[in-house]
Amino acid sequence: STTEQTYIMIKPDGVQRGLVGEIIARFEKRGFKLVALKLATPSKEHLEEHYKDLSSKPFFPRLIEYMMSGPVVCMVWEGLDAVKTGRAMLGATNPLASNPGTIRGDYALQVGMNVCHGSDAVETAKAEIELWFGKEGINQYKLASSSWVYE
Ligand code: DAT
Numbered sequence: 062s063t064t065e066q067t068y069i070m071i072k073p074d075g076v077q078r079g080l081v082g083e084i085i086a087r088f089e090k091r092g093f094k095l096v097a098l099k100l101a102t103p104s105k106e107h108l109e110e111h112y113k114d115l116s117s118k119p120f121f122p123r124l125i126e127y128m129m130s131g132p133v134v135c136m137v138w139e140g141l142d143a144v145k146t147g148r149a150m151l152g153a154t155n156p157l158a159s160n161p162g163t164i165r166g167d168y169a170l171q172v173g174m175n176v177c178h179g180s181d182a183v184e185t186a187k188a189e190i191e192l193w194f195g196k197e198g199i200n201q202y203k204l205a206s207s208s209w210v211y212e
């Protein structure tokens with residue numbers, strides 16, 4: 062649906078490498094609507110909750126350490142098939158397997174520094190949006206360009 066929402070997060074390497082504008086521009090130009098945005102320095106507990114499904118993986122401690130190495134940019138993007146399309150725009154988890162033209166395929170080389178997060182399913186997106194924006198909530202507005210994006 063055109064009101065599907067996904068949680069997209071620019072990881073510390075993406076912020077430090079100056080990729081914030083590039084990544085936001087890709088979602089804007091694709092036609093998605095920005096409904097939430099902040100720069101944040103999340104706690105260890107918050108990141109462990111975000112990645113709780115991976116807590117038994119051997120790389121989990123390193124993943125949390127990496128995610129705590131600097132601020133992240135937290136966003137919610139809304140639009141047609143936003144979750145699946147957002148994942149396609151990100152590319153594969155391992156940047157070496159990501160096609161050129163994707164965010165990871167254009168800006169990253171290793172799985173432990175893969176620049177950007179995107180929700181993997183509609184239900185996951187709902188939980189992630191609640192975790193990251195539950196307190197402040199999501200913005201509601203009509204995007205002026207929507208009648209030139211949707212038929
Ligand atoms: P994705 O970020 O594509 O949804 P995921 O949810 O399986 O992938 O894993 C979350 C993050 O954990 C991923 O972006 C990078 C890290 N990660 C995943 N698999 C890894 C591995 N085999 N070695 C090191 N880090 C890994």
Ligand code: MG
Binds near residue numbers: 179181
């Ligand atoms: Mg994931």
